[in-house]
Amino acid sequence: MIRPNLFLLAALLSGGLADGMAQVPAFTHADTLRGSITAARAWWDVTFYDLHVTLDPADSTLRGWNAITYRVTGRPREMQIDLQAPLMVDSMVQDGRRLRFRRDGNALFVRAGSEQRVGTARTLTVYYQGKPRVAENPPWDGGLIWSRGPDGATWISTACQGLGASVWWPNKDTQADEPDSQRVALTVPDSLPAIANGRLRGVERRSDGMATYEWFVSAPINNYAVSAYAGRYAQVSEILQGESGPLTLTFWPLAAHLDTARAQFAQVKPVLQCFEGWFGPYPWYRDGYQLVEAPHLGMEHQSAIAYGNGFTNGYKGKDLSGTGWGLTWDFIIVHETAHEWFGNNITTADIADMWVHESFANYAESLYTECRYGSSAGAAYVIGTRPLVKNDRPVVGPFGVNAKGSGDMYPKGGNMLHTIRHIIDDDEKWVRILRGLNTEFRHQIVTGKQVQAYISARAGIRLDKVFEQYLTTTRIPVFEYRLEGPRLSFRWTRVVPGFDMPMRVKVSADSAVRLAPTESWQTRVLPLAYPEDFRLDESFYVVARRAE
Ligand SMILES: [Zn+2]
Numbered sequence: 001m002i003r004p005n006l007f008l009l010a011a012l013l014s015g016g017l018a019d020g021m022a023q024v025p026a027f028t029h030a031d032t033l034r035g036s037i038t039a040a041r042a043w044w045d046v047t048f049y050d051l052h053v054t055l056d057p058a059d060s061t062l063r064g065w066n067a068i069t070y071r072v073t074g075r076p077r078e079m080q081i082d083l084q085a086p087l088m089v090d091s092m093v094q095d096g097r098r099l100r101f102r103r104d105g106n107a108l109f110v111r112a113g114s115e116q117r118v119g120t121a122r123t124l125t126v127y128y129q130g131k132p133r134v135a136e137n138p139p140w141d142g143g144l145i146w147s148r149g150p151d152g153a154t155w156i157s158t159a160c161q162g163l164g165a166s167v168w169w170p171n172k173d174t175q176a177d178e179p180d181s182q183r184v185a186l187t188v189p190d191s192l193p194a195i196a197n198g199r200l201r202g203v204e205r206r207s208d209g210m211a212t213y214e215w216f217v218s219a220p221i222n223n224y225a226v227s228a229y230a231g232r233y234a235q236v237s238e239i240l241q242g243e244s245g246p247l248t249l250t251f252w253p254l255a256a257h258l259d260t261a262r263a264q265f266a267q268v269k270p271v272l273q274c275f276e277g278w279f280g281p282y283p284w285y286r287d288g289y290q291l292v293e294a295p296h297l298g299m300e301h302q303s304a305i306a307y308g309n310g311f312t313n314g315y316k317g318k319d320l321s322g323t324g325w326g327l328t329w330d331f332i333i334v335h336e337t338a339h340e341w342f343g344n345n346i347t348t349a350d351i352a353d354m355w356v357h358e359s360f361a362n363y364a365e366s367l368y369t370e371c372r373y374g375s376s377a378g379a380a381y382v383i384g385t386r387p388l389v390k391n392d393r394p395v396v397g398p399f400g401v402n403a404k405g406s407g408d409m410y411p412k413g414g415n416m417l418h419t420i421r422h423i424i425d426d427d428e429k430w431v432r433i434l435r436g437l438n439t440e441f442r443h444q445i446v447t448g449k450q451v452q453a454y455i456s457a458r459a460g461i462r463l464d465k466v467f468e469q470y471l472t473t474t475r476i477p478v479f480e481y482r483l484e485g486p487r488l489s490f491r492w493t494r495v496v497p498g499f500d501m502p503m504r505v506k507v508s509a510d511s512a513v514r515l516a517p518t519e520s521w522q523t524r525v526l527p528l529a530y531p532e533d534f535r536l537d538e539s540f541y542v543v544a545r546r547a548e
Contacts, residue, residue: 043072050069060134094112236258242273250289272337289303353447366418385415
């Protein structure tokens with residue numbers, strides 16, 4: 001996902017840094033059903049979704065079925081299947097028998113058949129239909145997008161991060177459970193190719209003017225990344241010789257945009273090459289990489305990224321960093337491709353920890369800049385995004401209620417990672433950590449705490465207070481100091497108790513000194529020939545305050 005326009009505007013106007021009171025939202029019973037591992041979710045583990053959907057643009061309806069295969073992992077009880085109103089379940093079937101179910105808002109509770117032994121695999125099929133919610137402002141809200149291409153032809157797409165995949169298909173709608181693989185069979189009017197995640201296995205043309213496109217994802221996939229596209233698409237196929245061998249790249253611009261897209265999508269190869277260098281091999285060689293033009297700005301749909309940035313560089317033609325570097329590449333290609341590692345390969349169990357997806361994707365923008373134009377360009381980019389930080393709410397949101405934290409998870413999270421890189425002060429180690437995260441947690445679901453613990457352990461530095469400060473408070477650490485000749489007195493203020501982040505100060509144009517500030521005053525004599533040369537190293541995202 002990318003940050004909303006309105007948020008961006010508000011952030012620009014506010015100028016950041018004010019300590020807003022966190023507003024406590026009221027959560028409902030429905031939020032708990034959607035956002036927590038309820039008892040009706042905990043006893044079964046999804047292994048396969050077999051999703052079949054017919055999309056009818058004539059009346060904006062869909063109908064279909066999802067056969068949910070799961071492993072019984074605990075004592076069976078009611079089963080929670082999510083499907084958002086106004087979509088309706090027609091029936092749920094197991095072992096050829098229709099099951100009784102009850103509806104509780106957007107959740108359905110069904111009593112599964114009698115044979116539910118721990119360790120066995122079972123399948124339950126949900127038949128459903130209706131007129132799904134239409135997305136008003138995709139990708140920031142969610143639903144179906146029934147649009148038209150420039151030639152007037154039907155153009156269909158989906159977006160559902162946050163809101164949930166159950167807005168268009170029945171599933172266990174939590175990030176904490178992914179199937180090991182998934183089929184997505186889309187039936188659409190046969191004049192339109194339909195695209196989903198993974199690889200196309202076959203097309204079946206039917207006598208009723210419809211065609212079924214059968215797509216298959218061979219790896220775990222988060223529900224919100226499952227996507228459907230249909231429109232008058234052209235196809236461009238390429239091969240990238242990547243770290244794990246040949247990787248198939250397939251671009252799907254609308255036919256009307258083929259030439260423009262071909263030129264803009266030439267950026268994909270260097271982006272993938274740079275990210276393989278930083279993060280390790282692309283996570284989905286078996287499923288390939290696809291970039292699909294969409295009637296909204298963009299979304300990290302796994303192996304089928306939605307692209308709608310107008311074939312221009314920057315974020316809709318703008319540079320979020322204000323440095324100019326953001327105009328040297330296409331924001332959506334860079335940001336959404338980064339999510340293949342952080343978000344799709346490594347997925348958080350709860351959207352409260354969405355910083356793991358967005359802070360790394362944000363920092364990836366800087367890393368791509370660095371890969372192409374050098375480390376000072378990369379640093380200028382991430383530092384240039386600091387005015388976007390609002391400090392309105394903590395970056396980590398409330399758990400168990402499907403709620404995310406502040407939009408600061410983008411620029412503040414990226415700057416936190418840049419700061420941590422400079423605390424570690426060893427770029428080879430930093431790359432080993434970025435790549436190690438993608439190996440250690442490959443195709444897995446994690447908590448934010450696991451990611452923090454991994455970074456601390458591999459860095460050999462306890463970073464828990466650093467994470468706590470930047471992720472759970474709305475304060476930027478203040479480095480308070482006095483300078484008398486070469487004598488520097490310093491301490492941290494406006495920090496969490498026990499905050500002990502190392503810091504670096506410059507004492508001349510090309511030399512620096514590392515300090516170990518705490519909340520208590522310390523004094524150190526610096527090798528400082530000219531007091532006016534003293535300054536904080538701006539790689540560290542802190543506020544400097546000279547004490548009187
Ligand atoms: Zn994102």
